[in-house]
Amino acid sequence: MVDPIEFFGNHTFRMVFFGTTVIGLVAGALGSFAYLRKQSLISDVIAHSALPGALLAFLTAVVVLGVSGRNMLGLIVGAVTTGTLAALFANSIAARTKIRIDTAMAISLTVFFGAGMIVLRIIANGPFPGKGGIEDYLFGNASVITIADLATSTAVGALALILMLVFWKEFTLRTFDPVHSTVLGFRASVIDTLMFTTIVIAIVIGVQAVGVVLMIAVVVTPPAAARQWTSTLPGMVALSGAFGAIGSGVGAYLSIAVGNIPTGPVIVLTLFVIFLVSLLASPRRSVITTTLRRARARESLRRELLTETTDR
Amino acid sequence: MSFILGTSLLAVVTALACALPGAFVVLRRNSMLVEGIAHAVLPGIVVGYAFTLDLNSPWLIVGAALAGLLVVLCNEWLIRTGLLTGDAPQGLVFPALFAAGIILITLDFNHVHLHTHVVLVGDLNLAAFHQLVVNGVSIGPRYLYVMLAVLIVNVAFIAIFYPKLKVTTFDDQFAMVLGMRTKLLNTAFMFLVSVTVVAAFHAAGALLVISLVVVPAATAHLISQRLSVMLVLTALFAVVGALAGFWIAYVLNAATSAGMAVFYGFMFVAVAFIDKLAIRVRRYRRAEAASAGRPAGNLGIEGLLAKPRYAFAAQRRQEESGRRDGSAPAADTQAAE
Numbered sequence: 001m002v003d004p005i006e007f008f009g010n011h012t013f014r015m016v017f018f019g020t021t022v023i024g025l026v027a028g029a030l031g032s033f034a035y036l037r038k039q040s041l042i043s044d045v046i047a048h049s050a051l052p053g054a055l056l057a058f059l060t061a062v063v064v065l066g067v068s069g070r071n072m073l074g075l076i077v078g079a080v081t082t083g084t085l086a087a088l089f090a091n092s093i094a095a096r097t098k099i100r101i102d103t104a105m106a107i108s109l110t111v112f113f114g115a116g117m118i119v120l121r122i123i124a125n126g127p128f129p130g131k132g133g134i135e136d137y138l139f140g141n142a143s144v145i146t147i148a149d150l151a152t153s154t155a156v157g158a159l160a161l162i163l164m165l166v167f168w169k170e171f172t173l174r175t176f177d178p179v180h181s182t183v184l185g186f187r188a189s190v191i192d193t194l195m196f197t198t199i200v201i202a203i204v205i206g207v208q209a210v211g212v213v214l215m216i217a218v219v220v221t222p223p224a225a226a227r228q229w230t231s232t233l234p235g236m237v238a239l240s241g242a243f244g245a246i247g248s249g250v251g252a253y254l255s256i257a258v259g260n261i262p263t264g265p266v267i268v269l270t271l272f273v274i275f276l277v278s279l280l281a282s283p284r285r286s287v288i289t290t291t292l293r294r295a296r297a298r299e300s301l302r303r304e305l306l307t308e309t310t311d312r
Numbered sequence: 313m314s315f316i317l318g319t320s321l322l323a324v325v326t327a328l329a330c331a332l333p334g335a336f337v338v339l340r341r342n343s344m345l346v347e348g349i350a351h352a353v354l355p356g357i358v359v360g361y362a363f364t365l366d367l368n369s370p371w372l373i374v375g376a377a378l379a380g381l382l383v384v385l386c387n388e389w390l391i392r393t394g395l396l397t398g399d400a401p402q403g404l405v406f407p408a409l410f411a412a413g414i415i416l417i418t419l420d421f422n423h424v425h426l427h428t429h430v431v432l433v434g435d436l437n438l439a440a441f442h443q444l445v446v447n448g449v450s451i452g453p454r455y456l457y458v459m460l461a462v463l464i465v466n467v468a469f470i471a472i473f474y475p476k477l478k479v480t481t482f483d484d485q486f487a488m489v490l491g492m493r494t495k496l497l498n499t500a501f502m503f504l505v506s507v508t509v510v511a512a513f514h515a516a517g518a519l520l521v522i523s524l525v526v527v528p529a530a531t532a533h534l535i536s537q538r539l540s541v542m543l544v545l546t547a548l549f550a551v552v553g554a555l556a557g558f559w560i561a562y563v564l565n566a567a568t569s570a571g572m573a574v575f576y577g578f579m580f581v582a583v584a585f586i587d588k589l590a591i592r593v594r595r596y597r598r599a600e601a602a603s604a605g606r607p608a609g610n611l612g613i614e615g616l617l618a619k620p621r622y623a624f625a626a627q628r629r630q631e632e633s634g635r636r637d638g639s640a641p642a643a644d645t646q647a648a649e
Contacts, residue, residue, distance in 0.1 A: 037398070040398055043403075109522070111576075114573025114574045117433050121566040121567065139414060213432070213519070214407050224400050264414075265414045268408055268411035286395070
């Protein structure tokens with residue numbers, strides 16, 4: 001076990017902790033919009049499809065530009081490109097053919113991820129400098145986060161959050177009443193593109209630390225947990241961001257403290273525990289509260305009926 | 313049997329075994345649920361492998377399939393609580409189970425040696441390595457016979473329950489009115505899908521098996537108006553895709569399932585494109601015929617197939633009523649139960 005003082009005294013551990021906390025915060029906050037628009041699973045498509053983009057960015061950097069392939073900005077640009085393409089591909093299948101969105105998402109996801117696995121094999125078989133550990137994009141390896149990486153992902157994540165705050169009113173209206181927002185003259189396509197871009201950014205900054213396979217959990221789980229505690233949008237976004245940050249930070253700490261476990265899976269399990277507690281025992285809406293409320297209502301109805309009969 | 317023949321045969325049988333139930337998966341809008349199942353079976357496989365030390369053991373296959381079924385049941389339960397919205401219930405349980413499986417592997421649980429790459433996309437050549445030898449003669453990979461058994465079970469299930477599967481797929485409420493146990497049938501069917509996914513795990517891994525299940529059926533759905541035609545086309549696309557994907561992967565020295573997934577994708581786009589083109593040509597010809605005062609003539613193969621379209625029409629009706637309710641199209645099959 002690594003105790004907290006030793007943990008924060010270590011540079012690598014500090015990077016891991018802050019890096020994953022930033023990822024959890026941004027993904028949790030922006031995941032709220034995906035959740036409320038009932039499109040949580042599209043984040044799975046985006047995350048998986050980030051793989052070929054990240055790998056092609058690596059190849060471009062090494063082969064064409066002749067620089068180090070491990071560049072956070074290159075990774076983000078590549079991953080945003082393929083992630084967005086995959087989401088657009090899925091949506092256009094659903095819009096143009098009789099295939100429905102769930103199958104369209106499955107098709108898009110497997111094509112892009114399959115292509116990514118082929119590129120991964122090409123990289124593994126070829127003589128590329130700095131290719132060691134490239135497979136970490138699958139399950140994430142937070143211990144390779146450098147100060148430059150942290151700065152880049154914080155800046156890009158902050159940009160996404162600022163976009164969200166600037167267009168807060170538009171996002172809210174479009175989420176809850178799309179027809180009304182169109183009637184008021186807001187361009188649906190512009191707002192959708194903006195909202196989508198922020199969500200894609202939130203997903204791809206987590207690829208390095210959490211990995212493409214499990215990033216969906218960081219986007220879907222915090223909003224689902226936060227929804228059980230609050231019924232306002234600001235409250236939900238803030239709480240979801242907080243849950244994401246806490247779950248990721250604690251998960252990263254645990255993965256290092258226990259030792260030799262990839263960071264991504266531990267973060268996912270930590271977030272899942274937060275979700276389970278929220279679903280089962282949040283004070284306002286949860287499985288236990290609902291059960292108790294129903295039992296109480298049944299009891300009071302029974303008493304009422306009994307008094308009625310005895311009164312007569 | 314030569315190694316390459318045995319392995320390509322294995323690719324074809326695996327593709328067929330996955331694709332046939334896939335036709336119903338696509339029509340029942342359960343595609344992303346299969347993604348969840350394929351991830352969730354991982355901890356089941358790891359624990360089962362630690363005890364049986366054999367990825368082809370029937371105990372392991374059934375045990376791990378129960379883990380996959382867990383996702384289906386949890387999804388239904390989460391929807392029933394009414395506390396979650398949209399497709400979020402489908403995305404909550406499987407990452408946690410998959411993460412547990414990965415942690416078990418990295419902790420070297422009971423000395424399970426599964427490479428993460430194999431976990432994700434499988435390794436067909438490794439799966440085909442153990443040959444079945446009868447009287448000193450090799451009759452193909454041992455794993456081929458496991459997949460053949462799964463294929464036979466799938467075909468038998470579909471053949472026996474074909475009418476019931478058809479009516480529950482296209483009009484679930486009507487099936488309920490008829491007194492059918494739609495929920496039981498659905499659970500049994502999803503369990504079968506789960507068994508297939510686990511069996512195919514060795515060849516296609518946790519992430520790309522969904523491609524084998526969903527994409528041939530989706531491609532067939534594009535150009536068919538009848539369920540029976542769709543099933544035949546699904547099988548055809550699966551065989552073509554398996555052979556082409558095997559060849560692509562062989563040339564690129566990549567995982568077979570990755571080659572298959574990419575080729576399936578191209579096949580889907582090509583078929584969708586040709587279908588659109590054919591519709592446009594037909595519309596143009598009809599307009600020309602109408603302006604010339606002649607009746608529209610031969611409608612081609614789709615015209616021949618188009619007659620009994622009431623099944624799809626019923627489904628479209630159901631979809632429209634679902635949209636009126638404002639519920640997400642992906643969720644309304646479950647919500648209807």
